[in-house]
Amino acid sequence: MTFVVTENCIRCKYTDCVEVCPVDCFHEGPNFLVIDPVGCIDCSLCVPECPADAIVAEDQLPPDQAHFLELNAELAKVWPVISETRTPLVEADHWVDRSEKLQYLER
Numbered sequence: 001m002t003f004v005v006t007e008n009c010i011r012c013k014y015t016d017c018v019e020v021c022p023v024d025c026f027h028e029g030p031n032f033l034v035i036d037p038v039g040c041i042d043c044s045l046c047v048p049e050c051p052a053d054a055i056v057a058e059d060q061l062p063p064d065q066a067h068f069l070e071l072n073a074e075l076a077k078v079w080p081v082i083s084e085t086r087t088p089l090v091e092a093d094h095w096v097d098r099s100e101k102l103q104y105l106e107r
Contacts, residue, residue, distance in 0.1 A: 001042050001057060001058045001059055002035060002037035002040040002042065002057075002058050002069075002072075003035050003040055003042065003044065003046060003047065003055050003056065003057055003058065004035060004037075004055070004056055004057075004058055004061055004065075004068050004069050004072050005032070005033050005034050005035055005054055005055055005068065005072055006054050006055070006056055006061070006065045006068045007054070007065060007068065007099070007100075007101050007102055008052045008053060008054035008096065008097065008101075009032050009033055009050075009052055009054035009055075010031060010032050010095070010101040010102065010104055010105050011031050011032075011089060011091065011092070011095035011098075011101055011104050012052050012054070012088060012089060012092040012095050012096050013028075013031055013032060013033055013088055013089050013092065014050065014051045014052055014088045014092060015028075015033065015082065015084075015085045015086045015088070016049040016050065016051060016085060017033070017046035017047075017049045017050045017055060018033070018046075018082050018083055018084065018085060019049075019083070019084060019085050020045040020046055020049050021043075021045065021046055021083070022041070022043060022045070023039050023040070023041050024039070024081050024083045025039035025040045025041075025076075025081075026046075026081065026082050026083070027075060027076045027079035027080060027081055027082065028079055028080060028081075028082035029075060029079045029105075029106060029107065030106035030107075031089060031104065031105065031106045032075075032105055032106070033082065034071070034072040034075045034076050034079065035055070035072050035076065036072070036073075036076035037058075037069070037072060037073050037076070038073075038076075039076075042057075044057070051096070052092075052096045052097070075107070
């Protein structure tokens with residue numbers, strides 16, 4: 001099992017979760033974070049740290065977010081590792097908890 005960053009992270013990119021990861025499995029894109037499913041050790045330390053509640057266990061992914069497992073795996077191969085907290089995106093508070101944000105994902 002792995003943990004998955006879901007749609008609620010898009011256009012927010014809070015990075016509170018990355019510092020607690022003991023294996024540096026987070027990868028950073030322009031407006032989204034992903035978890036490398038190969039590197040994730042299923043420790044769940046990142047889950048309570050995410051202000052957007054965007055991190056979910058693979059086996060608890062809602063059906064409408066299931067495609068994010070594959071997306072995390074794909075993007076983790078090309079985006080750089082992030083291991084330190086950074087400032088969230090400027091409009092993060094405006095975008096958190098909005099739905100249908102996949103269209104705004106920047107690769």
